[in-house]
Amino acid sequence: MAAPLQLTRTHRVLIAVVVFGAVIIAGIGFAGSYAAVRELALKKGFGDFSYVFPIGIDAGICVLLALDLLLTWIRIPFPLLRQTAWLLTAATIAFNGAAAWPDPLGVGMHGVIPILFVVAVEAARHAIGRIADITADKHMEGVRLTRWLLSPIPTFLLWRRMKLWELRSYDQVIKLEQERLVYQARLRSRYGRAWRRKAPVEALMPLRLAKYGVPLADTAPAGLAAAGIEPTLIPPAPQQPVLESADAAAGSRAAGA
Known part of the structure; x- marks a missing residue:
């Protein structure tokens, strides 16, 4: 079994910075989508439930992704968690885009932050999966x-x-x-x-x-x-101490002189 991956102080600082940045991206995205989703829910007749509907979607995304990362870390991944989280994220983007429709620029602006969040979480999941594989001696290297x-x-x-x-x-x-x-x-x-x-x-x-x-x-x-061939699969590397021995001999002669 491979030894656990040792993290240096620099690694821990970088991880803290990345986690802090991901939290900021998520917070900005959720805050920006709340008003648009709430307004859309009001238009669709959700009533008072429209005030908690956006929070439920965003909280569901966070919980599902966190659970997916945890299960990936302990090597019992459950793909449905990530797929459901991305489905909810796509739904949030669609709800925000509907609030800005038919302005294409507005629709694109609503999708930027969620895409950043998705990329950050996928990168974290990839790193966690790789570390878990290395720790369990299950890591398989890729072809160049x-x-x-x-x-x-x-x-x-x-x-x-x-x-x-x-x-x-x-x-x-x-x-x-x-x-x-x-x-x-x-x-x-x-x-x-x-x-x-x-x-x-x-x-x-x-x-x-x-x-x-x-x-x-x-x-x-x-x-x-x-096949009648000398049973040597790969010939051994040629010996190279000839030049070194000649230099040594020359040095000994010079020392003797």
């Missing part, structure tokens, strides 16, 4: 955007294996993919372009098992041996 752009189809297949077999480390997935490509290259060099037809079944079996999340490091030696 540059890899999607440069090689979309192979990246999709890599991402698919990552999700299917719960491979959480991006570096681990890249290493497995490198081993797979190296294994294929060695079979291709041994049997030519038709290696898939000419190679024995035992040599192809590690590639098939790799699709199901079995590391090639466990199966490649037997497969390569069946």
